[in-house]
Amino acid sequence: MERLTEWYDNGISEGVLVKEKRGEKEIKVLFEEIDDGYIEMCALKAYEDTGLDPEQIRQIDRLYAEKCREVAKLRQRDTPVKVKPIGINHSIGGRVGVCPKCDVIVCDYMDRFCRECGCRLEWGSWEEWEELT
Ligand SMILES: [Zn+2]
Numbered sequence: 737m738e739r740l741t742e743w744y745d746n747g748i749s750e751g752v753l754v755k756e757k758r759g760e761k762e763i764k765v766l767f768e769e770i771d772d773g774y775i776e777m778c779a780l781k782a783y784e785d786t787g788l789d790p791e792q793i794r795q796i797d798r799l800y801a802e803k804c805r806e807v808a809k810l811r812q813r814d815t816p817v818k819v820k821p822i823g824i825n826h827s828i829g830g831r832v833g834v835c836p837k838c839d840v841i842v843c844d845y846m847d848r849f850c851r852e853c854g855c856r857l858e859w860g861s862w863e864e865w866e867e868l869t
Contacts, residue, residue, distance in 0.1 A: 737789065738755075739784050740754055740755045740780065740784065741753065741754050741777060741780055741781040741784055742781075743781065744766055749766065749768055750768070751766050751767050751768035751769065751771070751774065751777075752766070752767045752777040752778055752780075752781050753765070753766050753767075754766075754767060754777055754780075813853075813854050813855050813856070814856050815855075815856065816855075816856045816857065816858035817835070817836050817837060817856070817857065817858060818836065818858045818860065819831075819833035819834065819835065819836065819842060819844075819857050819858065819859055820833050820835075820836055821833045821865055821868045822834060822841070824866070825843070828843075828845065829845075830843050830844050830845035830846075831843070831844040831859060831862075831865050832844075833859075835850040835852065835853060835855065835857065837850065837853050837855050838850060838852045838853040838855075840852040840853070842857060844857075844859045
Protein backbone atom coordinates (compact mmCIF):
# COMPACT_ATOMS: atom_id res chain seq x y z
CA MET A 737 0.00 0.00 0.00
CA GLU A 738 1.27 3.44 -0.91
CA ARG A 739 2.44 5.51 2.01
CA LEU A 740 0.49 8.77 2.51
CA THR A 741 2.36 10.49 5.33
CA GLU A 742 5.85 11.64 6.20
CA TRP A 743 7.31 13.87 8.90
CA TYR A 744 8.18 17.39 7.79
CA ASP A 745 10.54 19.77 9.56
CA ASN A 746 12.21 22.71 7.81
CA GLY A 747 13.41 24.37 11.01
CA ILE A 748 10.56 26.90 10.98
CA SER A 749 7.51 24.68 10.84
CA GLU A 750 7.02 20.97 11.46
CA GLY A 751 4.22 18.47 11.21
CA VAL A 752 2.82 15.59 9.21
CA LEU A 753 2.90 16.00 5.44
CA VAL A 754 -0.03 14.13 3.88
CA LYS A 755 -0.52 13.25 0.20
CA GLU A 756 -3.96 14.17 -1.14
CA LYS A 757 -5.53 13.83 -4.57
CA ARG A 758 -7.16 16.98 -5.92
CA GLY A 759 -8.67 16.02 -9.24
CA GLU A 760 -5.82 14.70 -11.36
CA LYS A 761 -3.19 16.34 -9.21
CA GLU A 762 -1.54 14.94 -6.11
CA ILE A 763 -0.60 17.56 -3.54
CA LYS A 764 0.96 17.42 -0.09
CA VAL A 765 -0.81 19.13 2.82
CA LEU A 766 1.04 20.00 6.01
CA PHE A 767 -0.79 19.34 9.29
CA GLU A 768 0.85 21.31 12.08
CA GLU A 769 0.08 20.93 15.77
CA ILE A 770 -2.43 23.80 15.72
CA ASP A 771 -4.42 22.35 12.76
CA ASP A 772 -7.63 20.33 12.96
CA GLY A 773 -6.83 16.74 12.04
CA TYR A 774 -3.22 16.91 13.28
CA ILE A 775 -3.74 14.22 15.90
CA GLU A 776 -5.49 11.93 13.39
CA MET A 777 -2.68 12.43 10.84
CA CYS A 778 -0.11 11.61 13.55
CA ALA A 779 -2.07 8.40 14.24
CA LEU A 780 -2.10 7.56 10.52
CA LYS A 781 1.65 8.22 10.32
CA ALA A 782 2.27 6.03 13.39
CA TYR A 783 0.24 3.25 11.74
CA GLU A 784 2.18 3.60 8.48
CA ASP A 785 5.45 3.58 10.47
CA THR A 786 4.61 0.04 11.69
CA GLY A 787 4.86 -1.25 8.11
CA LEU A 788 1.95 -3.63 8.82
CA ASP A 789 -1.29 -4.07 6.89
CA PRO A 790 -4.71 -4.11 8.62
CA GLU A 791 -4.93 -7.94 8.63
CA GLN A 792 -1.52 -8.16 10.33
CA ILE A 793 -2.68 -5.64 12.98
CA ARG A 794 -5.86 -7.73 13.58
CA GLN A 795 -3.74 -10.90 13.86
CA ILE A 796 -1.41 -9.24 16.41
CA ASP A 797 -4.48 -8.05 18.34
CA ARG A 798 -5.92 -11.61 18.43
CA LEU A 799 -2.56 -13.08 19.54
CA TYR A 800 -2.21 -10.39 22.22
CA ALA A 801 -5.70 -11.14 23.58
CA GLU A 802 -4.92 -14.88 23.55
CA LYS A 803 -1.65 -14.32 25.47
CA CYS A 804 -3.45 -12.07 28.00
CA ARG A 805 -5.95 -14.88 28.65
CA GLU A 806 -3.06 -17.37 29.12
CA VAL A 807 -1.30 -15.02 31.57
CA ALA A 808 -4.55 -14.49 33.53
CA LYS A 809 -5.02 -18.28 33.72
CA LEU A 810 -1.41 -18.80 34.91
CA ARG A 811 -1.74 -16.00 37.49
CA GLN A 812 -4.89 -17.61 38.84
CA ARG A 813 -3.14 -21.00 38.97
CA ASP A 814 -0.13 -19.43 40.74
CA THR A 815 -2.27 -17.78 43.42
CA PRO A 816 -1.80 -20.03 46.49
CA VAL A 817 -4.84 -21.91 47.78
CA LYS A 818 -5.02 -23.19 51.34
CA VAL A 819 -4.95 -26.98 51.60
CA LYS A 820 -7.86 -28.57 53.52
CA PRO A 821 -6.20 -30.54 56.31
CA ILE A 822 -6.72 -34.29 56.72
CA GLY A 823 -3.96 -35.07 59.18
CA ILE A 824 -0.31 -35.80 59.76
CA ASN A 825 1.35 -38.95 58.47
CA HIS A 826 3.74 -39.64 61.37
CA SER A 827 5.59 -42.45 59.58
CA ILE A 828 6.83 -40.02 56.95
CA GLY A 829 6.63 -36.87 59.08
CA GLY A 830 4.48 -34.97 56.59
CA ARG A 831 1.12 -33.28 56.42
CA VAL A 832 -1.66 -34.71 54.29
CA GLY A 833 -4.54 -32.66 52.95
CA VAL A 834 -6.93 -32.07 50.07
CA CYS A 835 -6.58 -29.61 47.23
CA PRO A 836 -9.50 -27.17 47.64
CA LYS A 837 -9.92 -26.82 43.89
CA CYS A 838 -10.08 -30.45 42.75
CA ASP A 839 -10.25 -32.57 45.95
CA VAL A 840 -7.10 -34.58 45.16
CA ILE A 841 -5.14 -35.78 48.19
CA VAL A 842 -1.80 -33.94 48.51
CA CYS A 843 1.23 -34.23 50.81
CA ASP A 844 3.42 -31.32 51.89
CA TYR A 845 6.70 -33.20 51.46
CA MET A 846 5.90 -33.78 47.76
CA ASP A 847 3.40 -31.22 46.57
CA ARG A 848 4.07 -27.50 46.29
CA PHE A 849 1.61 -27.61 43.38
CA CYS A 850 -1.42 -29.85 42.98
CA ARG A 851 -0.61 -32.83 40.75
CA GLU A 852 -4.12 -32.75 39.27
CA CYS A 853 -5.05 -29.08 38.64
CA GLY A 854 -1.61 -27.46 38.95
CA CYS A 855 -2.63 -24.77 41.46
CA ARG A 856 -0.05 -23.52 43.98
CA LEU A 857 -0.71 -25.00 47.43
CA GLU A 858 -0.41 -23.13 50.71
CA TRP A 859 0.23 -25.37 53.71
CA GLY A 860 0.37 -22.83 56.54
CA SER A 861 2.35 -23.45 59.70
CA TRP A 862 2.72 -26.79 61.51
CA GLU A 863 1.13 -25.30 64.65
CA GLU A 864 -1.92 -24.17 62.70
CA TRP A 865 -2.11 -27.62 61.07
CA GLU A 866 -1.95 -29.48 64.40
CA GLU A 867 -4.79 -27.32 65.76
CA LEU A 868 -6.99 -28.09 62.77
CA THR A 869 -6.45 -31.86 62.73
ZN1 LIG B 1 -5.95 -29.50 42.59
